Amino acid sequence: MKNNLIIVPIIFCLYFQSVLGQETKITEDFKPSSVNQPEKKFPQVNSQGRVRASIAAPNANKVQLDLGGVKYDLVKDANGVWTGDSNPQDEGFHYYQLNIDGASVPDPGTLYFYGAGRLGSGIEIPAKDQEFFSLKNVPHGLVSENIYFSKLTNSFRRCFIYTPPGYNENIKTRYPVLYLQHGSFEDETGWASQGKANLILDNLIAAKQANPMIMVMDNGYAYKPQNSQQDKKEKMLSVFEEVLITEVISMIDAKFRTISNRENRAIAGLSMGANQTMRIMMNHLDTFSQYGGFSGTSNYPNTDAIDVSTFLDGKYKDGNALNKKIKLFWLGLGTKEPVPFPKSVGAFRAMLDQQKIKYVYYQSPETAHEWLTWRRCLYQFASKLFR
Amino acid sequence: MKNNLIIVPIIFCLYFQSVLGQETKITEDFKPSSVNQPEKKFPQVNSQGRVRASIAAPNANKVQLDLGGVKYDLVKDANGVWTGDSNPQDEGFHYYQLNIDGASVPDPGTLYFYGAGRLGSGIEIPAKDQEFFSLKNVPHGLVSENIYFSKLTNSFRRCFIYTPPGYNENIKTRYPVLYLQHGSFEDETGWASQGKANLILDNLIAAKQANPMIMVMDNGYAYKPQNSQQDKKEKMLSVFEEVLITEVISMIDAKFRTISNRENRAIAGLSMGANQTMRIMMNHLDTFSQYGGFSGTSNYPNTDAIDVSTFLDGKYKDGNALNKKIKLFWLGLGTKEPVPFPKSVGAFRAMLDQQKIKYVYYQSPETAHEWLTWRRCLYQFASKLFR
Numbered sequence: 001m002k003n004n005l006i007i008v009p010i011i012f013c014l015y016f017q018s019v020l021g022q023e024t025k026i027t028e029d030f031k032p033s034s035v036n037q038p039e040k041k042f043p044q045v046n047s048q049g050r051v052r053a054s055i056a057a058p059n060a061n062k063v064q065l066d067l068g069g070v071k072y073d074l075v076k077d078a079n080g081v082w083t084g085d086s087n088p089q090d091e092g093f094h095y096y097q098l099n100i101d102g103a104s105v106p107d108p109g110t111l112y113f114y115g116a117g118r119l120g121s122g123i124e125i126p127a128k129d130q131e132f133f134s135l136k137n138v139p140h141g142l143v144s145e146n147i148y149f150s151k152l153t154n155s156f157r158r159c160f161i162y163t164p165p166g167y168n169e170n171i172k173t174r175y176p177v178l179y180l181q182h183g184s185f186e187d188e189t190g191w192a193s194q195g196k197a198n199l200i201l202d203n204l205i206a207a208k209q210a211n212p213m214i215m216v217m218d219n220g221y222a223y224k225p226q227n228s229q230q231d232k233k234e235k236m237l238s239v240f241e242e243v244l245i246t247e248v249i250s251m252i253d254a255k256f257r258t259i260s261n262r263e264n265r266a267i268a269g270l271s272m273g274a275n276q277t278m279r280i281m282m283n284h285l286d287t288f289s290q291y292g293g294f295s296g297t298s299n300y301p302n303t304d305a306i307d308v309s310t311f312l313d314g315k316y317k318d319g320n321a322l323n324k325k326i327k328l329f330w331l332g333l334g335t336k337e338p339v340p341f342p343k344s345v346g347a348f349r350a351m352l353d354q355q356k357i358k359y360v361y362y363q364s365p366e367t368a369h370e371w372l373t374w375r376r377c378l379y380q381f382a383s384k385l386f387r
Numbered sequence: 388m389k390n391n392l393i394i395v396p397i398i399f400c401l402y403f404q405s406v407l408g409q410e411t412k413i414t415e416d417f418k419p420s421s422v423n424q425p426e427k428k429f430p431q432v433n434s435q436g437r438v439r440a441s442i443a444a445p446n447a448n449k450v451q452l453d454l455g456g457v458k459y460d461l462v463k464d465a466n467g468v469w470t471g472d473s474n475p476q477d478e479g480f481h482y483y484q485l486n487i488d489g490a491s492v493p494d495p496g497t498l499y500f501y502g503a504g505r506l507g508s509g510i511e512i513p514a515k516d517q518e519f520f521s522l523k524n525v526p527h528g529l530v531s532e533n534i535y536f537s538k539l540t541n542s543f544r545r546c547f548i549y550t551p552p553g554y555n556e557n558i559k560t561r562y563p564v565l566y567l568q569h570g571s572f573e574d575e576t577g578w579a580s581q582g583k584a585n586l587i588l589d590n591l592i593a594a595k596q597a598n599p600m601i602m603v604m605d606n607g608y609a610y611k612p613q614n615s616q617q618d619k620k621e622k623m624l625s626v627f628e629e630v631l632i633t634e635v636i637s638m639i640d641a642k643f644r645t646i647s648n649r650e651n652r653a654i655a656g657l658s659m660g661a662n663q664t665m666r667i668m669m670n671h672l673d674t675f676s677q678y679g680g681f682s683g684t685s686n687y688p689n690t691d692a693i694d695v696s697t698f699l700d701g702k703y704k705d706g707n708a709l710n711k712k713i714k715l716f717w718l719g720l721g722t723k724e725p726v727p728f729p730k731s732v733g734a735f736r737a738m739l740d741q742q743k744i745k746y747v748y749y750q751s752p753e754t755a756h757e758w759l760t761w762r763r764c765l766y767q768f769a770s771k772l773f774r
Contacts, residue, residue: 037506057490059448080489098492102467103444105485105492112499112506119424119499135543137536142548144531145579149524156522161529168642171558192532255555 026050026085033110034124035093035194040109049088049125053098053107056081060101067096067123090336091127092372093194095120113194117185122194131203133196133375138206139165140199143192146255150247152239154225157218159188159248161256162198164205164212174257176264176386177214179244179288180378181273183296188219191378194371200379210382216252218244220273241280245287263327266385268292270374275300281326282315290328290385294377295341295369297331299351303343306351319355328384329359332377334367341369360384413437413472420497421511422480422581427496436475436512440485440494443468447488454483454510477723478514479759480581482507500581504572509581518590520583520762525593526552527586530579533642537634539626541612544605546575546635548643549585551592551599561644563651563773564601566631566675567765568660570683575606578765581758587766598773603639605631607660628667632674650714653772655679657761662687668713669702677715677772681764682728682756684718686738690730693738706742716746717768721760723753747771 030044030052042054053065053072058080064071067086074084095115098107106112107121115122141164150157164175180197182190191197197215204210222240253260267288269277274296281288282298299306308316316322322329329352333345352359362380367373417431417439429441440452440459445467451458454473461471482502485494493499494508502509528551537544551562567584569577578584584602591597609627640647654675656664661683668675669685686693695703703709709716716739720732739746749767754760 039504055490055492057488060488060490061446061448063490100487100490100492101444101447103442103447103450103487103492105442105487105490105495106499108492108505108507112493117426118495120495135534137543140534142531142533144529146529147522147527156524 034126035111035113035122036109037111042109043107043121043123045123045125049091051086051089051096051123051125052083053086054081054083055098055100055107055109057100062099062101064099065096066099066104068094071099089123089125090367090370090372091125092367092370092375094123094125094370096123097121114187114189115185115194127372129376132379133200133203135199136203136206138202140202141165141167141205143198146251148247148251150222150243152224152243152247153222157222157243159216159218160192161252162192162201162215162217163256164201164214166212167214167257171257173212174259175212175214176266177216177252177256177258178382178385179216179218179248179265179267179277181218181220181267181269181277183269183271183273183374187221188217191215191217195378196375197378200375201382204379204382211386213382213386214252214256214258216248218248220269220276240276241283244280245284249287262287262289264289264386266290266292266328268294268330268378268381269296270294270377271296271369279312282312285325289326290330291326292328292330292332292377292381294332294374294381295334295337295345297345297348299348300344301340303340303347306347308351308355311351316351316355316357319357322355322357326357329357330362330381330384331359332362332364332373332380334364334369334373336366336368337373338369421513422498422500422509423496424498429496430494430508430510432510432512436478438473438476438483438510438512439470440473441468441470442485442487442494442496444487449486449488451486452483453486453491455481458486476510476512477754477757477759478512479754479757479762481510481512481757483510484508501574501576502572502581514759516763519766520587520590522586523590523593525589527589528552528554528592530585533638535634535638537609537630539611539630539634540609544609544630546603546605547579548639549579549588549602549604550643551588551601553599554601554644558644560599561646562599562601563653564603564639564643564645565769565772566603566605566635566652566654566664568605568607568654568656568664570656570658570660570761574608575604578602578604582765583762584765587762588769591766591769597769600769600773601639601643601645603635605635607656607663627663628670631667632671636674649674649676651676651773653677653679653715655681655717655765655768656683657681657764658683658756666699669699672712676713677717678713679715679717679719679764679768681719681761681768682721682724682732684732684735686735687731688727690727690734693734695738695742698738703738703742703744706744709742709744713744715771716744717749717771718746719749719751719760719764719767721751721754721756723755724760725756728756 030046044052063074063082074082076082097104110121112119113122144161222243223236267277274293275298278298281291364373364376414433417433431439450461450469461469463469484491497508499506500509531548609630610623611626654664661680662685665685668678751760751763
């Protein structure tokens with residue numbers, strides 16, 4: 001007993017010192033982030049995954065780095081330059097901003113990415129597995145901006161189309177198509193920018209780990225025009241499903257050398273996009289044969305056990321029929337995803353298990369509801385598509 | 388005399404009131420700028436061409452709108468929102484930024500454009516002739532991002548390629564190519580973003596005022612790798628001409644359905660790009676047959692009379708031979724361009740006149756060294772190309 005009285009506090013102190021040490025000791029090996037603008041030295045990232053932000057604001061009262069839900073105070077030097085570090089961040093891509101005397105602004109050092117409903121700064125914490133989405137000296141596909149007028153929304157819309165290496169040279173070859181959707185408060189630029197979808201496919205195709213395919217990345221926000229005052233009082237009605245099914249697919253099939261049948265058409269999305277695309281696929285099993293849901297399912301945000309008789313109008317009732325119809329049913333989730341994703345996706349998987357519906361389930365190690373999860377999901381999913 | 392003593396002050400007062408009135412009376416018909424991010428209400432522009440900026444910065448000491456070389460103080464309201472107006476601006480596109488307590492940052496309301504060596508805010512003052520670059524319900528070409536590895540620079544580079552409407556459908560048609568370059572401190576994104584080159588061509592082609600063509604927009608900054616310490620002491624050596632001639636053109640001819648001969652290959656650029664592309668064309672008259680110089684010539688910044696025996700190694704000495712070789716020599720300049728552009732381009736034109744070299748000269752009304760000049764130049768130039 002006497003010994004314990006001494007040993008316990010010592011162990012506690014050692015533990016505490018170790019934890020605190022980890023928290024406060026900063027490794028001075030910071031390098032400019034890979035998604036900085038050309039020649040910009042800040043922000044930087046060190047081997048602990050800390051972000052160092054720096055900005056000249058000689059007359060400011062307070063400058064903060066606003067990252068991952070935490071606002072870190074920066075410190076001003078004699079030249080009026082404010083600098084400071086974040087805690088270690090998860091590997092991968094994170095949105096962030098600076099706060100200067102209460103004004104939330106993009107960091108002038110970074111490229112800008114559409115997320116959180118705005119173009120803002122991004123930071124890339126090097127990932128141990130970053131080879132799969134790195135820019136390498138392999139043949140590269142094209143990412144093409146395609147503007148179109150949608151009658152359903154009465155507006156101009158835009159999608160980006162990835163055509164694989166060789167598409168322009170092999171003018172007789174036709175390709176399968178993956179329709180790939182972004183998450184909430186993101187847009188059609190996300191997958192080929194912070195998502196690195198084109199580089200992931202370039203690398204997979206070069207390594208012969210994926211079949212060459214076309215990817216179409218559209219904007220998941222599409223609303224019926226609100227013409228009357230009555231319309232404007234009502235909630236905006238999403239017509240994304242109709243836009244995709246009746247306008248986009250026919251446009252893509254006319255403009256690109258697709259193999260235009262369900263066997264060669266897949267649909268996938270992340271978060272909100274996973275939810276949307278699952279509904280779209282279940283409503284159009286004659287159009288799509290393969291599905292990928294990254295960090296999302298159509299029961300979101302519900303975590304209760306799913307009643308197959310009512311869920312999505314009973315579309316999962318006949319597991320046998322679905323197994324015959326759906327060539328690939330693929331789900332992915334990060335191991336650090338927040339509430340309600342683990343339980344919501346868990347409830348969905350329980351329903352699939354109960355219905356004996358075959359699916360692939362992938363877990364992205366040590367990532368949350370962020371882009372490294374979705375890059376890995378695409379990498380895993382695309383290697384199984386159109387096989 | 389007595390009358391004059393009364394009348395002169397009255398006239399002076401009326402004049403002064405009129406000038407001051409113009410300066411200070413603000414028309415309250417501000418609307419969000421057309422290059423704002425979706426749903427963003429600020430910045431706004433009124434019918435006088437004034438820009439109204441607004442940002443929440445509750446704890447700031449001073450917030451300024453930094454536009455066209457002038458810093459306008461914004462005024463804080465009770466909610467901590469700073470708002471203020473600029474003087475009337477020229478029609479067209481202008482780069483700008485906000486300044487918050489000495490920090491120069493992008494305005495969180497706008498899309499971002501690469502200019503002045505950074506991604507920053509832009510504002511669009513509606514132009515009376517904006518129809519020619521507006522997004523209309525006509526067939527649209529694609530703008531494709533093409534990543535390539537350059538052996539000459541030992542780095543990954545990128546160009547954007549505009550393919551005209553019908554390119555993907557008419558798979559047997561081959562097209563002429565315009566190589567189109569940006570200005571200093573800009574990059575390969577400029578022409579299809581703030582330049583609206585794709586929309587200008589879409590509209591021209593729809594109106595049958597231009598032949599369908601491919602446009603290639605590369606980055607004019609390209610340097611030999613600096614391997615040794617000696618290299619690093621020396622000035623960086625531009626190899627853009629070599630990259631374009633030996634790497635880009637062959638890549639484009641292999642990847643796209645071009646008509647690969649000098650008659651169907653043109654080169655043009657703005658400002659620094661005009662200077663660069665003129666040198667490239669004169670060095671490679673067997674590669675290009677048509678040239679456009681927008682707000683720039685290769686004698687820049689010199690305004691002296693040109694000595695044809697030494698200028699560009701005497702390449703303009705034989706005017707007769709050049710008239711036979713060059714199908715279109717096109718120059719454009721804004722009427723409000725600053726020193727030294729009018730005199731520098733003027734000295735160049737005087738040389739062309741002296742050598743009896745045929746050329747087209749276009750003046751963009753009421754625009755300076757900015758993008759509305761260059762959009763108009765492209766519009767005029769493209770309508771005369773490949774005829």
